[in-house]
Amino acid sequence: xxxxxxxxxxxxxxxxxxxxxxxxxxxxxxxxxxxxxxxxxxxxxxxxxxxxxxxxxxxxxxxxxxxxxxxxxxxxxxxxxxxxxxxxxxxxxxxxxxxxxxxxxxxxxxxxxxxxxxxxxxxxxxxxxxxxxxxxxxxxxxxxxxxxxxxxxxxxxxxxxxxxxxxxxxxxxxxxxxxxxxxxxxxxxxxxxxxxxxxxxxxxxxxxxxxxxxxxxxxxxxxxxxxxxxxxxxxxxxxxxxxxxxxxxxxxxxxxxxxxxxxxxxxxxxxxxxxxxxxxxxxxxxxxxxxxxxxxxxxxxxxxxxxxxxxxxxxxxxxxxxxxxxxxxxxxxxxxxxxxxxxxxxxxxxxxxxxxxxxxxxxxxxxxxxxxxxxxxxxxxxxxxxxxxxxxxxxxxxxxxxxxxxxxxxxxxxxxxxxxxxxxxxxxxxxxxxxxxxxxxxxxxxxxxxxxxxxxxxxxxxxxxxxxxxxxxxxxxxxxxxxxxxxxxxxxxxxxxxxxxxxxxxxxxxxxxxxxxxxxxxxxxxxxxxxxxxxxxxxxxxxxxxxxxxxxxxxxxxxxxxxxxxxxxxxxxxxxxxxxxxxxxxxxxxxxx
Numbered sequence: 001x002x003x004x005x006x007x008x009x010x011x012x013x014x015x016x017x018x019x020x021x022x023x024x025x026x027x028x029x030x031x032x033x034x035x036x037x038x039x040x041x042x043x044x045x046x047x048x049x050x051x052x053x054x055x056x057x058x059x060x061x062x063x064x065x066x067x068x069x070x071x072x073x074x075x076x077x078x079x080x081x082x083x084x085x086x087x088x089x090x091x092x093x094x095x096x097x098x099x100x101x102x103x104x105x106x107x108x109x110x111x112x113x114x115x116x117x118x119x120x121x122x123x124x125x126x127x128x129x130x131x132x133x134x135x136x137x138x139x140x141x142x143x144x145x146x147x148x149x150x151x152x153x154x155x156x157x158x159x160x161x162x163x164x165x166x167x168x169x170x171x172x173x174x175x176x177x178x179x180x181x182x183x184x185x186x187x188x189x190x191x192x193x194x195x196x197x198x199x200x201x202x203x204x205x206x207x208x209x210x211x212x213x214x215x216x217x218x219x220x221x222x223x224x225x226x227x228x229x230x231x232x233x234x235x236x237x238x239x240x241x242x243x244x245x246x247x248x249x250x251x252x253x254x255x256x257x258x259x260x261x262x263x264x265x266x267x268x269x270x271x272x273x274x275x276x277x278x279x280x281x282x283x284x285x286x287x288x289x290x291x292x293x294x295x296x297x298x299x300x301x302x303x304x305x306x307x308x309x310x311x312x313x314x315x316x317x318x319x320x321x322x323x324x325x326x327x328x329x330x331x332x333x334x335x336x337x338x339x340x341x342x343x344x345x346x347x348x349x350x351x352x353x354x355x356x357x358x359x360x361x362x363x364x365x366x367x368x369x370x371x372x373x374x375x376x377x378x379x380x381x382x383x384x385x386x387x388x389x390x391x392x393x394x395x396x397x398x399x400x401x402x403x404x405x406x407x408x409x410x411x412x413x414x415x416x417x418x419x420x421x422x423x424x425x426x427x428x429x430x431x432x433x434x435x436x437x438x439x440x441x442x443x444x445x446x447x448x449x450x451x452x453x454x455x456x457x458x459x460x461x462x463x464x465x466x467x468x469x470x471x472x473x474x475x476x477x478x479x480x481x482x483x484x485x486x487x488x489x490x491x492x493x494x495x496x497x498x499x500x501x502x503x504x505x506x507x508x509x510x511x512x513x514x515x516x517x518x519x520x521x522x523x524x525x526x527x528x529x530x531x532x533x534x535x536x537x538x539x540x541x542x543x544x545x546x547x548x549x550x551x552x553x554x555x556x557x558x559x560x561x562x563x564x565x566x567x568x569x570x571x572x573x574x575x576x577x578x579x580x581x582x583x584x585x586x587x588x589x590x591x592x593x
């Protein structure tokens with residue numbers, strides 16, 4: 001009997017994973033849009049169940065009939081009978097795609113579901129397709145005394161570029177002392193809405209945005225997340241032991257932030273979505289807040305089956321952000337469509353003591369919320385490690401961390417209490433650097449980050465004088481420049497992750513003097529790299545040998561965000577040079593590009 005149960009479990013497990021394998025057998029198999037749920041993907045392309053497994057849809061039957069391969073016959077066929085070939089729908093119009101190759105185009109529709117979904121041609125063929133979303137379940141909102149209020153944007157024009165963040169400030173109920181215990185979304189335009197976050201504002205906040213206004217991914221004035229929604233969820237229901245304090249002794253106002261995703265760059269979209277807040281005067285035992293952990297720098301190369309990225313909220317970090325023990329009631333992973341796995345683990349004294357989240361088969365459209373039967377204690381000095389695993393085999397370009405759905409993220413959201421023991425709710429990494437330490441401590445690994453790019457600081461005078469006398473930006477490499485650059489590149493602020501971070505900060509700031517400084521430093525980068533590649537000669541046993549040094553990636557000036565950024569910044573810098581008339585530019589194309 002035990003053997004039979006084991007076999008059944010294995011078969012079920014195999015079924016649940018098999019469709020992931022078959023995704024790689026067809027072009028864009030991991031990015032086929034759902035026919036009736038905007039912003040969703042259909043992961044089990046050949047199955048009637050959108051998650052895979054079970055009976056096959058028309059495309060799955062045809063795929064099986066040709067031996068589970070992308071043949072010319074299958075490519076040219078119109079499996080779902082909607083007038084478009086499988087080739088057109090999956091982004092391989094010329095039927096030239098081969099396994100493990102990167103498709104030339106994106107998938108535009110589902111090859112096993114007739115579309116347009118509700119057209120007269122397709123309606124009768126699509127009776128098996130499940131379009132309804134699961135309903136929100138939260139018994140607490142039906143308890144006596146629970147009130148609700150809906151925060152909603154006025155009808156607002158959605159910008160015609162891919163990604164935009166908008167913020168608007170709302171007053172919260174101030175006639176009592178309440179706990180916010182649940183939220184539900186009111187989605188007006190499901191074609192553009194990516195996620196919503198609700199940030200509680202302290203009494204000191206006066207910079208209110210009473211109309212929808214463009215803002216950053218994290219608002220400048222309000223940092224504490226007290227509610228949210230993302231594609232695939234239907235609302236948030238707080239753990240029975242916690243609530244988010246609002247009202248007379250809590251947050252009296254909040255910023256409602258929208259992330260609109262408009263990949264078609266349409267200019268005719270508007271949106272008036274919002275969020276309903278459920279709150280009660282019957283407060284729970286604990287005031288909660290949300291902590292965010294994860295990696296704030298991603299650089300995922302194209303064409304890879306597996307790319308692992310780690311982030312650490314170190315023991316030193318938790319001593320900074322926590323004033324005492326906190327207790328986690330739930331955890332939630334957040335990534336985008338290249339992500340395949342995410343894990344968050346807790347360590348104490350170097351020993352793993354808890355797994356907070358474990359998603360070996362991450363699905364952006366089906367986010368999992370880990371709620372614990374008992375609260376998990378986190379002490380100042382504990383370490384929280386986050387691992388994200390990506391698959392970029394369908395991409396032909398590097399993917400970075402960014403706001404758009406086509407970009408990537410690697411975050412974890414932890415609901416913790418008591419709120420009073422959380423000094424700062426973010427514990428993020430930037431490559432191997434701690435962002436909280438980078439913010440608090442000016443000196444990192446011997447680099448004084450506050451003075452390095454400050455031209456007027458006395459400690460930088462010698463460096464700027466040397467580079468100004470010997471080098472010209474984007475110019476022919478001068479021998480005297482090469483020698484001074486070798487010396488300056490030993491500076492701690494040009495080493496490792498801190499060097500990359502300062503360079504990227506200079507790029508993003510657009511500071512002319514900072515760009516001028518880096519362009520001089522890198523004016524001999526090509527020649528110095530070639531010298532390194534030719535090898536360093538050394539004598540071994542009386543004979544001369546050559547040791548080859550492998551080429552390092554991202555050596556060219558201002559490549560922290562890839563070659564496209566390199567070209568944009570070079571052109572931008574060239575224009576600045578012309579306008580400011582302060583630099584001499586020679587052989588721009590030949591020497592640099």
